Amino acid sequence: MLLLASSPTLTLPSLSTSSSSSSSSPPTLLVLRNCKSFNYFRQLHAIAIKTGQITDPLVAAEVLRFAAISSGRDLSYALKIFDEMPEPNIFSWNTIIRAFSESDETPLHAVHIYIRLLHNDLPKPNQYSYPSLFKACARDSAIEEGRQIHCHAMKLGFFKDGFVLTNLARLYTLCGRMEDARKLVKRSFLQPGSEANAVLHNILIDGYCRLGMISNARQLFDEMNFKSVISWNGMISRYTEMGLFKEAVDVFYVMQVDGVSPNYVTLVGVLPAISRLGALGLGKLVHSYAAKNEIEVDDVLGSALVDMYGKCGSIEEAIHLFEALPKENPVTWSSLIGGLALHGQAHDAIHYFHMMEQAGVIPSDVVFLGVLNACSHAGLVDEGKVYFNRMVTNYGLKPRIEHYGCMVDMLSRAGLLEEAEELVNNMSMKPDDVIYKALLSACRIHDKPEVGVRAAKHLLQLAPAAGDCHVLLSNFYASLGDWEAVAEVRLRMKKLDIRKNPGCSWIAVDGRINEFFVEDYSHPRTREIHLMLEEMAGKLNEEGYVSDNTGVLLKIDEEEKDSMVLYHSEKIAVAFGLISTKPGMPLRVIKNLRVCGDCHEFLKLVSKLYGRRIIVRDRSRFHHFENGCCSCKDYW
């Protein structure tokens, strides 16, 4: 009974070797399969040895299984058990091979064991041996070993086995050998419509995407006439991963036209793309699809939905949905806190952070990014410092470059340029271009030329060919009145063909996304849009609005072309929204750059004179324009 001391609630099989041992299946086998802890397992192992049950190959295999591939595995213990087996059968060989193939430290040890297995008087490897071996090679990028084992598998006749082939394809794609992987598909003996063939193609598509060869991936995808729902999910996720959000959403549509029903993973995969596009209508559709099709909104899908509502401008919905979700997962919290930060609701973000702590959930570094971002947008410098310190001292989290980015941005915009620069100089890693951009853009507003000149030098070194950096540099020198430096930057841009990022805004109307660039005349209703713009300008002028063309005159505008600010993309998008939606309907616009000062004033007035809520998400945050005011309180 001493053995029971450490786990009194568990029931052990009887130690007596009398009548009960006559039953056909040894009780130890069942108990082993349900065993949860390693301590308890060692007791069972001891019992199996004591009772002689260990000589039963099934019991021995199960003992090895637990030591080798259960969650609390112990590889050296497993190897000891394996080496003490008198004549391990092929199941046990496969188990120990798999155990090492999944290890982080010595995956190739699986191959060493395999070499032992190749001796004549031992069992022959079977189709279950090879998937683990290829995984082992993939983990170690051991392409030469992989090739040789590939030959063995083919010689033994496993060229029709789906699992052998898919794992082999995985090995080749993970090693970047797309040609070899492709040959495998071409010469495979798999049935065209079989599941294994779909898996094989999915692996290949994933391989092309990993190498950035998205058009090869898409071509292969289009050629598949036996796509599984996983094939569709994969394509959607890969597009999203590469920032091709429109394409992701497009595939999501086409899959449904093809008659394939989206499942849980489809929704989780497509939501981030919808979020980035700010397509609230489509996001709501996904939400109701989940409800109608009894797809459970758990913490993962729930977090994706909370993120979507936040990024699509409906922070109230995000909060409402959050309340109904399980709250053990830090991702659920960071989705909400990140959303609140985007909307400038810093006090709410901090409030939820405290609730998270009270709920006993350990915050991740992403949660802190949300909190710091919120403090930065609201100018809460003291609070920002408190949470930055708390992250390090209370939670032992190392600040990443993004955290420093938030802090530098927060300090700079609050006018504390010297303090910001001190932080940059003392941070524990090399500052990147994002950091110097934050510093430099604030130097212009707060008139700190010395700090700015130093930041500009660093920026030119770090990002010698980036368009947005040069715009920033030009802005900065222009604010100093240093026209020679401005000319120099512009000459450099011309010589190196460095271009500004084209400004782009989009607005969804009736489920369709309408995209506008600066001075864009390509939309079918462009004539009406420009008449509307002129009407708006006239109406605003009566109210005393004077367009602020300074940016244009100084040639320091963020937009693509040096044009009249009246044709900035967000103004075009809003004009289009006004003529294509019912009076009183809110307008939701997404923009890829920061809103300029003139557009900000313009939209404030439009919200008042046209009686519309205008919700604009720019590169860093939301602006809710209503009745002549903006939610950012002009601090952005």
Added chain:
DNA sequence: CGTGATCCCG
């Protein structure tokens, strides 16, 4: 006694 492809917050 058993192996493959899709999955939330930066």
